[in-house]
Amino acid sequence: MFSFIVSRILQALPVMFVVSLISFAMFAYVGDPVAIMLGQDFTEAQRVALVRDLGLDEPFFVQFAKFVGNAMQGEFGLSYRLSRPVAELIAERAPATLELAFSAALISLAVGVPMGIYTGLFRHSWLSRFLLTFSLVGVSLPTFLIGILLILVFSVWLGWLPSFGRGDVVRIGWWSSGFFTVSGLKAMILPAITLGLLQLTLIMRLVRSEMMEVLRTDYIKFARARGLPNRAIYFGHALKNTLVPVITIAGLQLGSIIAFAIVTETVFQWPGMGLLFIQSVGAADIPVMAAYLMLIAVVFVTINLIVDLLYYAVDPRLRTGRGAGH
Template sequence: MTAFILRRVLQAIVVMLVVALVAFSLFQYVGDPVQLMLGQFATPEDRVRLTHELGLDQPFYVQFFHFVVNAIHGQFGVSLRIGKPVSVLLAQRIPATLELSICAALLALAVGIPAGVYAGLRPNSWLARTLLSLSLLGVSLPTFLIGILLILVFAVILGWLPAFGRGEVVHLGWWSTGLLSKTGLMSLILPTITLGLFQLTLIMRLVRSEMLEVLRTDYIKFARARGLRDRAINFGHALKNTLVPVITITGLQLGSIIAFSIITEQVFQWPGMGLLFIQAVSYVDIPVMAAYLCLIALVFVTINLIVDLLYYVVDPRLRADRPGGSGH
């Protein structure tokens, strides 16, 4: 177990270093910072001095090393556009994105898995067929279109829900939450549906097809021959086997929810990291872009690690280092 975790953590570190290298090399393409900072009337001596002070005369790998050390401490420099440290900007924006993403993921799981199980168990019922047809819409409609349609119906025509923003937020230490105020919760509904709908339909279709597959296996047939109750077969044996592949996909999707919240945040003017990133792109605000890149990579790597560990818990076949195995 320890060896397994250690191996995965090492792999994660390698991935993070590669991403950091990409983020670091972004800086090489944005012109000369020394020139920018000194302005027109600097002497060559000023140039040499500042280049030395900024450490830009040092070899590439030393600069990269400093970049990584700073990144580990959360220091990505100062935003070129806003003039505040990137770490402060991100810290302000993280709660909004995380709350939105987690709500969307919970919605996708809480509706997607039961709907998928139902559609797998009763593939010929009218409800299952309806769910399946509707899910095609969810998979094929682009996120921004869903968002705009929802705004049109629920904010513009019906006027039930706010069309943009986060509503009123409550500050708990450095964390700002929209979950504790009525307007905050109301504002959360449309973006959550917009962001979660694609994942919801994806999870539902995946669970359904896996469930159908598993129900055809010999061990389910044998479980029936053993006279087990339907509930034990469907929700004990079949569902557990279904969840093995579902865990992977869901884990990866969770990462993409956070990463792709960019579009939803843009549509709803949601003050999260995605919106910050979009604005950074249009102003070529490299420090913010680099920090965002590293942060998203960290999210993906962490989720992958958790997925691997979950696998390990769910599937005994992976626990190969257990004693007494007859070899495989």
């Protein structure tokens, strides 16, 4: 198990290297931070001094090597736009994004899995048909549109929930949490639904198709022939066998929820990393953008590792050691 984790981390290193190279290279050409930082009036001397200050006069690979070297020590430099350490900015914004992503993932699993089971078991019921139609809406409507519609209904017309921001937060050490105040929770609802809706429908459809697949297997027929109650067949035998692919997808979804919180955060002016990233793109704030992309890569790699470990927990056939004879 330990060697498995180590090997997975070693495999992750080239991935991280390529991501950092791509993100850095991309940002080297997306805009001119110097022009933005200097504003309208500047002298040539000022410009040259700033370029040298930022190290932008050095060759690309030297810049990249410095960036990687610093990044390994958790040092991502100063934001061009805000003149504050990038690590500090991200640490400040991370709780908002992580709490939002966690809530969205929780909603999509807690609602998507039961809906998937239901529609898989009762394929022809009216509710199943309704849920499937509804899920098509969830898949096909773009996130920002859903967010705006929710704001329109629940904030503008009904006035029940705030349309932007995070509400009041409670500080726990460096972490700021919106889970402990009424306004924080109320502010969480709309963005979390917006962000989780697509995943919810995907998970529902996945669980449904897996459930239908598993219900056709011989071991389910045999479980029926053994006279087990339906509850044990559906939730004991069938559900567990649908979990492996669901874990994979849910894991990848969690990564993309964090990564693609950008749109939702923009719509709801949610003070998270996504909003920070969008603002940084506008200002060509390369250190922030590069650090953000690196962080997303780390999140994906970590989630994949956890997913692989969960497989081992769920499926005994993957546990090595004792082999199968035939």
